Amino acid sequence: ILYSCVQCDFVLHQECAYLPRKKQHAMHSHPLTLKVDNHKDRFSRCTTCSRISNGFQYTCCEGGCFVNLDVCCASVSEPHHYQHHPHPLFLTSTPRTLQTCSICRIRWTRMCLNCGECSFVLCFRCATLPNKMRYKYDQHFLSLFYDKDARGQYWCDDCEEEADPKYGVFMCNDCNVTL
Structure with missing residues (x-):
């Protein structure tokens, strides 16, 4: 289901319309607030996956934090069940720890999802790819x-x-x- 405005051509998925305004995420100690940037020419980068977006984001409003999570990364929860790996994945890495994603082979200093049973590492960019x-x-x-x-x-x-x-x-x- 889509919602649309006939005056300004704004289109919204039903899932996006019902996103929680505030969210606690295991990746960050402060609550995150849903922000809507309705300027089509302004872009921001997700702190976790580095993708550029111009829509909804969860941001930290606490002083000194510069956390921006796109909606896909903010929806990843623990344990994360990745279709192409048999074990559950958890956020066990700390920021600025260099890890290589087992899928894309990119070396990340951002948070990754890790397997407690084997050495499998999954970056958020790969974790949020659609099947x-x-x-x-x-x-x-x-x-x-x-x-x-x-x-x-x-x-x-x-x-x-x-x-x-x-x-x-x-x-x-x-x-x-x-x-």
Whole structure:
């Protein structure tokens, strides 16, 4: 369900309309407040995943804190159950501790989700990827696919560069589309 304003073309998902105004998150000691930036030309960066957004964010209003969480990162809770890992994940790292994400292989100094049973580390950018997505040139949903033992070459159908399923790709097996 979508809500829209006929005067200004503002569109809002039902899920976003019912987001809590205040939220406590395990990543930060102070309560976070939902902020809405309705200026289409202003952008801010999520403290956790580094994605740029121009919509809703949870921010810390306490003095001296510069925490901005996009809605996706703020929705990650503990324990986090990641579809591509068998164990639950927890926030056990401390800020500024260098960790390498087991999926994207990027070295992060931000908080990551960690497995208590093995050495699996998951950054928030990978934790908030959807399991399925739409691609404008495919009639089916594309599914997130990982294969650490992948052999052969995969090519992105959008940018035409090599894609590596060891780090995750979106695929449609019906149409043989890879992103």
